[in-house]
Amino acid sequence: MAIYLDNAATTALDEEVIQEMLKYMREDYGNPSSTHSFGRKTRAAIDLGRRKVANHINAEPGEIIFTSGGTEADNMAILCSVDDLGVKHIITSSIEHHAVLYPIEKLAENGKIRMSLVDVDEKGHIKLDHLEELLQTKEKTLVSLLHANNEIGNIIPLKKVSELCYNYGAFLHADTVQTIAHYPIDVKELGIHFMTCAAHKFHGPKGVGFLYISNQVKVNPIMRGGGQERNMRAGTENVYGIMGLVKALDLAYTHLDEQVAYIKDLKFYMIKRLREEMPDVQFNGDAEGDSLYTVLNVALPETDKTEMLLFNLDIEGIATSGGSACSSGSNIGSHVIAALNVAKNRPVVRFSFSKFNTKEEIDFTISKLKMIYELPVVN
Ligand SMILES: Cc1ncc(COP(=O)(O)O)c(C=O)c1O
Structure with a gap:
C-alpha cells in the first residue's frame, strides 16, 4: 500500500x-x-x-x-x-x-x-x-x-x-x-x-x-x-x-466547497483517531483553530526511535514529512518547530492531505504508527 x-x-x-x-x-x-x-x-x-x-x-x-x-x-x-x-x-x-x-x-x-x-x-x-x-x-x-x-x-x-x-x-x-x-x-x-x-x-x-x-x-x-x-x-x-x-x-x-468539506473531515478524523490510539499525542500550532484544513502537525510521544520514525513510515509505504520538505528533503531540524517550544525528544510529523486521501489510509497509517511504537494493534 x-x-x-x-x-x-x-x-x-x-x-x-x-x-x-x-x-x-x-x-x-x-x-x-x-x-x-x-x-x-x-x-x-x-x-x-x-x-x-x-x-x-x-x-x-x-x-x-x-x-x-x-x-x-x-x-x-x-x-x-x-x-x-x-x-x-x-x-x-x-x-x-x-x-x-x-x-x-x-x-x-x-x-x-x-x-x-x-x-x-x-x-x-x-x-x-x-x-x-x-x-x-x-x-x-x-x-x-x-x-x-x-x-x-x-x-x-x-x-x-x-x-x-x-x-x-x-x-x-x-x-x-x-x-x-x-x-x-x-x-x-x-x-x-x-x-x-x-x-x-x-x-x-x-x-x-x-x-x-x-x-x-x-x-x-x-x-x-x-x-x-x-x-x-x-x-x-x-x-x-x-x-x-x-x-x-x-x-x-x-469544486472548492466539496473539497474543503471532504479534506477537513479527513483532518479531524485523524485528530480524533490519534487521540484515541496514541497516548500523549500533541498537535503543534493551532490544529483545531485557525489552521489549514490540509495540514496536521503532530508531536508524537517520546521514543528512542525518533530518528527512524519517518524512515520507518516510509518503509511501510507512508510518505509524510518531518518539517518542511522544501529544503531538498534534508531532515535538518525545522526552524518553525524550534520557534514553538515543542519538547525536543518528541518526533514531529507533518501529515498533509488532499482530495485523493481516504479514511482507510489514515487508519492504516495509525496502525503502522502503533506498530512502530509497539502498541497493541486490534484488527
Ligand atoms: C509557503 C511556501 N512558500 C513558498 C514555497 C516555494 O514554492 P516553490 O516550490 O514553487 O518554489 C513553498 C513550498 O514549497 C511553500 O510551502
Missing part, C-alpha cells in the same frame, strides 16, 4: 491537468512571442489563462506575472520592494518559509534593509500588537508574512494585517502558496500588494506559479531579456506549465 500524506510538499497531478498540458506539448507548441499562427495560438491561450487566473482572485489580468513557482515569486516581491519602492525596513517572522526568510536575511546582511521579526505566541500565531509596534517607524516598510504556514498550518488574519499595513503606509506581501486554490481569495477586498502562488500545491505542475502585483505599485523586472510577461519577467513562457496551472486552479475553485 502506498499512502501519500505529504500534500503540503507537493500534490499529485490531476488527470485533467495532464490532458490539458499534453495538448500544449504535442500540438500547440508555438513560441507565444512568434507572430505566425503557431505563436498566436499559444499567445491567445496564455492571455485567456491569465484572465481566468485573475478572475479567480478578483485581480486584473495585468496584475498576474507567471513565474517558475513560489520561490521566484516570493523573491521577486521582496527584491522589487527594495529596488523599486524604496523599502528600507522589512517585517517578517521567524516561522516564514525560507523562500521569504533567506532573501530578507541577505538584504539585511548587505545593509540594504533593516529586518524586524514579529513575535509569535506558543501556538504559532503572530502577535498583531507587536506588528503594530514594529510598524511605527518612518522608514518605508514591507510586511512579508505567510498567509498559512506550510509546516504547522496556522493561518494569519490577513485582512487585519492588511488594515494595519494600510494605517501605517506599509506594503504587504503575503505568501499565499498554501492557500490559493484552497480558500477563496479576493485581492481587492484584502488590499494586498504582492501575493504568491505555486501550481504544484493544488494538483498542478511543478516549476510554475505566479506573482500578483497590485496595480497600485509599479516595479521593474528582475529577469531581463525578451519582453515576455509584458516586460516584467523575461524568458520564453512555460506554456504547458502555465496552462496546467490554469486548469488546476479552475478545477480547484469549481
